[in-house]
Amino acid sequence: MARHPQSAALxxxxxxxxxxxxxxxxxxxxxAIRVIARDGLSQTTLEKVAELAGISPxxxxxxFAKKDALLLAVLDRVSDEFERARRAAITxxxxxxxxxxxxxxxxxxDPAVSDPDRVAVWYAFWxxxxxxxxxxxxxxxxxxxxxxxxxxxxxxLIDEGGYAHLDAEAVAIALAGLIEYLWxxxxxxxxxxxxxAAIRQARAYLSVVFPRHFG
Amino acid sequence: MARHPQSAALxxxxxxxxxxxxxxxxxxxxxAIRVIARDGLSQTTLEKVAELAGISPxxxxxxFAKKDALLLAVLDRVSDEFERARRAAITxxxxxxxxxxxxxxxxxxDPAVSDPDRVAVWYAFWxxxxxxxxxxxxxxxxxxxxxxxxxxxxxxLIDEGGYAHLDAEAVAIALAGLIEYLWxxxxxxxxxxxxxAAIRQARAYLSVVFPRHFG
DNA sequence: AATTTCACTAAACGTATGTTCAATCAACTG
DNA sequence: CAGTTGATTGAACATACGTTTAGTGAAATT
Numbered sequence: 083m084a085r086h087p088q089s090a091a092l093x094x095x096x097x098x099x100x101x102x103x104x105x106x107x108x109x110x111x112x113x114a115i116r117v118i119a120r121d122g123l124s125q126t127t128l129e130k131v132a133e134l135a136g137i138s139p140x141x142x143x144x145x146f147a148k149k150d151a152l153l154l155a156v157l158d159r160v161s162d163e164f165e166r167a168r169r170a171a172i173t174x175x176x177x178x179x180x181x182x183x184x185x186x187x188x189x190x191x192d193p194a195v196s197d198p199d200r201v202a203v204w205y206a207f208w209x210x211x212x213x214x215x216x217x218x219x220x221x222x223x224x225x226x227x228x229x230x231x232x233x234x235x236x237x238x239l240i241d242e243g244g245y246a247h248l249d250a251e252a253v254a255i256a257l258a259g260l261i262e263y264l265w266x267x268x269x270x271x272x273x274x275x276x277x278x279a280a281i282r283q284a285r286a287y288l289s290v291v292f293p294r295h296f297g
Numbered sequence: 298m299a300r301h302p303q304s305a306a307l308x309x310x311x312x313x314x315x316x317x318x319x320x321x322x323x324x325x326x327x328x329a330i331r332v333i334a335r336d337g338l339s340q341t342t343l344e345k346v347a348e349l350a351g352i353s354p355x356x357x358x359x360x361f362a363k364k365d366a367l368l369l370a371v372l373d374r375v376s377d378e379f380e381r382a383r384r385a386a387i388t389x390x391x392x393x394x395x396x397x398x399x400x401x402x403x404x405x406x407d408p409a410v411s412d413p414d415r416v417a418v419w420y421a422f423w424x425x426x427x428x429x430x431x432x433x434x435x436x437x438x439x440x441x442x443x444x445x446x447x448x449x450x451x452x453x454l455i456d457e458g459g460y461a462h463l464d465a466e467a468v469a470i471a472l473a474g475l476i477e478y479l480w481x482x483x484x485x486x487x488x489x490x491x492x493x494a495a496i497r498q499a500r501a502y503l504s505v506v507f508p509r510h511f512g
Numbered sequence: 513a514a515t516t517t518c519a520c521t522a523a524a525c526g527t528a529t530g531t532t533c534a535a536t537c538a539a540c541t542g
Numbered sequence: 543c544a545g546t547t548g549a550t551t552g553a554a555c556a557t558a559c560g561t562t563t564a565g566t567g568a569a570a571t572t
Contacts, residue, residue, distance in 0.1 A: 106549080122428030124339035127529060138551050140532085145549090149530060202427035209424015212417035212484055213337030222485050252501035259474030269427055270437050286467035290506070321519080342559060353521050355562085360519090364560065 107145050107155075109135050114156045119202035123153070123210055157207050157220050160200050165224060167195040172231060179239040180295045183257075186232070187284045190261055191277040198275070201268040229258045243295055253291050260287050322360050322370075324350050329371045334417035338368070338425055372422050372435050375415050380439060382410040387446060394454040395510045398472075401447070402499045405476055406492040413490070416483045444473045458510055468506050475502050 113135035118126050128149055132139040146152035171189040175182035189195060204221070211218040233254040240248050264280040289296040328350035333341050343364055347354040361367035386404040390397035404410060419436070426433040448469040455463050479495040504511035 103549085119427060122339075122425040123337075124425060125428060128531090129529075139530090140552070141550055143531065147531095198427075205427065206424045208484075209421045210337040210339060212334060212413075212420065213340060218485065225481070249501045249505055252498055252505055255478060255498055256471045256475040256502045256505075259476070259478030260471040261474070262478055263470060263474030266440070269423075270433065283467055283470055286464045287471045290464055290467055290471075318519085343561090344559075352519095354560085355522075356520055358561065362561095 106137075106141075110137075110142055110145055110152070111156055111159050114152055115160065115199055115203050118153075118156065118206050119199035123206045126153075128152075154216065156203065157217065160203050161220050161224055163195065163200070164204075165227075167192065168228065168231070172235075179235040179242070180292075182235050183232075183239070183288060184285070184296075186235075187261065187281055187288075190265065190284075191280050193277065196265065196268055198268055198272045201265065205266075205269055225258075229254065232258050239292060239295065243292060245292060248291065257284075257287065257291075260284060321352075321356075325352075325357055325360055325367070326371055326374050329367055330375065330414055330418050333368075333371065333421050334414035338421045341368075343367075369431065371418065372432065375418050376435050376439055378410065378415070379419075380442075382407065383443065383446070387450075394450040394457070395507075397450050398447075398454070398503060399500070399511075401450075402476065402496055402503075405480065405499075406495050408492065411480065411483055413483055413487045416480065420484055444469065447473050454507060454510065458507060460507060463506065472499075472502065472506075475499060 110131065114126070114131045117130045117134055121130065128142045129139050131152070132142050135142070142152065143149075146155060167189045168186065171185035172182050175185050207217045208221050211221055233250060236248075236254040236257070237250045240246065240250050240253075261284060264283060267280060268275045285296055325346065329341070329346045332345045332349060336345065343357045344354050346367070347357050350357070357367065358364075361370060382404045383401065386400035387397050390400050422432045423436050426436055448465060451463075451469040451472070452465045455461065455465050455468075476499060479498060482495060483490045500511055
């Protein structure tokens with residue numbers, strides 16, 4: 083008895099990288115994200131994921147051949163979401179480094195992007211990054227391009243804003259570290275994390291470094 | 298056939314918190330640290346730990362009743378080492394905030410303290426922190442007291458050094474984030490991590506914020 | 513010398529879990 | 543409507559792993 087027959091709404095069958103409809107894959111990924119966040123990678127089982135998705139364990143391996151493939155798909159999903167939000171913030175600023183830095187901070191703490199589950203998943207993969215090089219490649223590259231963007235924006239602001247005395251690299255690394263550090267608070271405090279305070283503290287740092295542009 | 302009889306050197310039997318000699322416990326903890334760093338928490342098994350320690354799997358559960366207890370002991374061990382190094386750096390500075398900040402940075406990237414295995418273990422537990430509250434308590438409290446120390450030192454330097462225009466909290470959080478961010482490099486680059494460059498970058502930030510004391 | 517204690521081994525046990533597979537049902541196709 | 547395809551189930555399989563336990567030998571104790 084197939085409890086989940088193909089509905090007309092799911093007729094759009096785009097098979098890429100694996101079997102199954104995209105909708106079902108998304109449901110499984112969403113369930114996996116929650117299980118990983120709740121139980122950690124070491125306690126994540128296909129049975130738990132299946133139960134949370136309301137399907138049988140076999141269906142999970144039908145859509146994701148191996149457990150490893152599912153976990154990697156989760157990482158890619160979360161990684162893509164973060165990357166997209168980051169890019170949108172920069173693009174929306176239209177070349178203005180001050181607006182871009184502000185938008186990056188705002189995007190980082192946007193509840194839609196950095197909900198506690200996704201943050202927990204992100205840290206879970208960081209925790210296994212040393213053991214699985216493929217994880218390290220993903221999380222590392224996102225981190226790297228984030229720093230590269232911040233460094234570019236800081237350089238631009240230093241040049242155009244008359245902050246020639248500043249060490250762009252030091253300022254950018256500190257900013258990247260600050261943002262990540264505040265981000266950790268989401269992991270620690272969960273839903274009670276004060277996002278406005280985090281944004282305020284990030285801007286306080288920017289106003290220390292670039293006082294004439296972040297008053 | 299007991300291949301590891303009690304030798305005269307191990308006669309000192311201090312049993313605290315569990316069975317066994319301290320020496321054997323240390324060997325097991327060292328093996329566990331390496332396995333966790335190499336394979337991640339999700340792939341760490343008692344058999345691997347036992348093999349690396351050159352003993353049988355049963356001996357591990359003899360010294361650490363449960364696997365959970367072993368993992369927690371590993372976390373405590375690494376946590377204690379970090380905390381001790383931090384405290385030593387601050388104490389050694391004798392109340393001088395400039396010396397203390399410099400010593401903290403140096404200690405953070407001291408190879409004896411932050412060897413790649415220990416850093417990987419630290420991140421591994423961070424990765425499971427959302428799932429296991431007891432992990433979160435440990436890693437979170439170390440992080441908290443670290444920030445508290447940095448904040449105190451920054452406040453002191455701001456007051457005594459004539460930096461009244463600076464936001465102490467913003468400066469301290471950025472410093473904490475910067476150090477952690479650079480620390481991540483140990484995880485990413487392993488033994489090839491450039492510790493001198495990291496120290497240089499940390500001091501570059503300090504010289505941006507406190508130019509008259511970190512020239 | 514006899515007895516007890518401690519550290520350890522090796523095998524056994526039971527369970528949890530990733531993966532496979534035959535069967536089933538719905539939807540689409542011609 | 544008959545036949546094919548795709549999604550799903552549920553059970554079976556194999557195995558990896560944490561834990562238990564009986565047994566062993568050396569050291570300490572009496």
